[in-house]
Amino acid sequence: MSGITIANYTFTTNAGLMFGPLDSMLALMGNRSHPSDSGVGPCSNWAATLAAYTDIQPTAGISIASLVDNTTCGDYAATTTSYWNSDTYADTFVRDAILGTGPVAGWNHESRRELLTKGAAYLVVRQSIFDRLRKGVDKCNEGARDAAVYDWEVAYALHSGNREGPEGRGSGSSTYGLADRRCWQFATCVTGTFPARANVLALEAWRRGVTALYAGQCMSALREMKLIKAQLTVPLVQGALREAHETDYGPAGGAHAADGIVEVAEGWAFLAAFLPELAQCDAGVAQLVSTNLALSLTGPWMSSGFKAVKEAMESQYACLGITCSDVGAMLTDNTFQPIADWRACSDEPVLYGLEVSRIVTYAVGLIAAVVVLAVILALLACALCYMCATKGKNTAPKRQGEENYIDVQMKG
Structure with a gap:
């Protein structure tokens, strides 16, 4: 049963075989909600989509729909419940998108499809991943090492999904696939367009965590869990920034090249997945970002402008456990060149408004210039001293008796 x-x-357990196939259910939701693939003409098959969400997966x-368990005492579940004032927000998010109710009433099919597929994967499944990781640490503390490892492997099966295959090629519908789909847009792949650095770093932390659980090193596993959580946040931040840019009609935005209202839906879906964590870092930043990316049919969208939203999110990267280099900056879809007015932030400390490395570079340059100037002045001083010392000494000195000899010659 193990070894897959x-x-x-x-x-090392049967977790991959058991929970990996839930990825196929996510894909089925996407297919059934797509107008061209539903088999019912121009309309999405919402009933079949709901069934894919709620039906029991055999293995x-x-x-x-039943993945999220907010009755656990895990930090993530508590943060989510507290922020949304509901322990069923993720489930409600997806059901509203499928049924066209609540804040999604009146939205078009494509927007609802983006909300339901992203909501199921990045709210429901992602939260379950963190719940399982936390349960594993708790079981480790109780001395149940094998059970702890099983929970961590369930979490990885939910993260990757069976459709990724042995090598993980970004073909799944869960959090692993999202990172691979984003990395080439932000130049954050390990090489070229595959794999995402976030996936590689998360996998390394997963392996270290499982090793720690087997050894009963529970605190070490907890540290790895935090690293995993951070890396699974990276593609969500990238997605939220991408859609923020594409819904900004200002000079720094890209709304003129976007598809329409669907970007608003996508941006909210990405943001909602990590908004409780952002609010825990800084409530003011979370409010600014959520106001600008709010799920609204009428707008105004991005009223503060992309630059303000980007800088607000960047200010909380350290709190989220991620870095500027983790996120990068989006490239153009066709030429893969940097987008105008979108520069990746720097991870270096800032002093008086300048990065420390720049200050050091300027200081070194200034010192070098002073040294060169001092050398030049010293050389000039030496040259002047030499000229003064040799002034009036260009004729050869007369030999002794030479003056008397000349006088005698003149008299003769």
């Missing part, structure tokens, strides 16, 4: 490899991780024995 998904996305470069070889399972796992659960549905995607």
